[in-house]
Amino acid sequence: MPTSGITTTVEVSTDDSTYYDVDGTDTVSEDRTRMKLMSTDFAQSGVAENSFAGLSSGNFQASGAWEGSDTNGQVAVRTAQSDGSTLYVRVLYDGTIGSKAACKVFSCQKNSTVDGRVEFSWTGDFIEIPTDVT
Amino acid sequence: MPGPTQNPIEDFADELDGETVGGVAIVKGTNLRLGRVLLLERGSLALPSPCVFINAEGGTPPRGVMGTARENDFSTMVEVYARSARHDYEGGLNFARALLAFLHHRDVTNYVSVRAMQSEPIHDDENSADQHVFLSTFRVDYHA
Numbered sequence: 001m002p003t004s005g006i007t008t009t010v011e012v013s014t015d016d017s018t019y020y021d022v023d024g025t026d027t028v029s030e031d032r033t034r035m036k037l038m039s040t041d042f043a044q045s046g047v048a049e050n051s052f053a054g055l056s057s058g059n060f061q062a063s064g065a066w067e068g069s070d071t072n073g074q075v076a077v078r079t080a081q082s083d084g085s086t087l088y089v090r091v092l093y094d095g096t097i098g099s100k101a102a103c104k105v106f107s108c109q110k111n112s113t114v115d116g117r118v119e120f121s122w123t124g125d126f127i128e129i130p131t132d133v134t
Numbered sequence: 135m136p137g138p139t140q141n142p143i144e145d146f147a148d149e150l151d152g153e154t155v156g157g158v159a160i161v162k163g164t165n166l167r168l169g170r171v172l173l174l175e176r177g178s179l180a181l182p183s184p185c186v187f188i189n190a191e192g193g194t195p196p197r198g199v200m201g202t203a204r205e206n207d208f209s210t211m212v213e214v215y216a217r218s219a220r221h222d223y224e225g226g227l228n229f230a231r232a233l234l235a236f237l238h239h240r241d242v243t244n245y246v247s248v249r250a251m252q253s254e255p256i257h258d259d260e261n262s263a264d265q266h267v268f269l270s271t272f273r274v275d276y277h278a
Binding site: 005006008009010021022023024025026028064065095115117 | 204246277
């Protein structure tokens, strides 16, 4: 059965033990990539492309409304960006099953419009291969 | 918390109750009424003039945010009707404008924002009791 985004939880932890909700989150995405390395000589005809797998990479990206009182969630993300500390990120797409990885937060943004909410978005880049949470 | 947790009509009424707006002392239950049943009827003549009526108008669907608390952003439309004395267009307009100025961007406890949806009140109609009715609509946002 398909799952609904409203059931998704985005959580962070500084110790990979106790996880806290990142409040106010509207969207989250997970991008798992692996570098594609080519081993085919140039200018060959009639030969299929040959490639092999490089290193794993990727990130979590999340956005929503800024809540300055969310000390263990949004503020922890900002702190991780400020001091370069490792932040453990866990995203459970149906509230139970999902992914987690140790991350570095290389970017977070706040955008404010006079007639809207203060938007908060951030990206956590994997520093390890993400694992499935079941 | 799924909510809705706030009652914007009651909260607007409480915000106005006891205030003097446009030279009019507003008292809930006297010249401040919830709903608009009496607004367009001849029974309106029995109420003081000018008079203000507050009515809810639905708003947009709750916007959920992720998380175990299942929180939502609620956005409700609140209608504020200013009703004049008989044949007093100007008095009604001035009262309606004062109400709009009082409520627009007002800092109301438990609400994120209160914003007028028009820059001036709308002359809604003249009721069967020859009283002019002016409408201002407010967008009211809160998080729960």
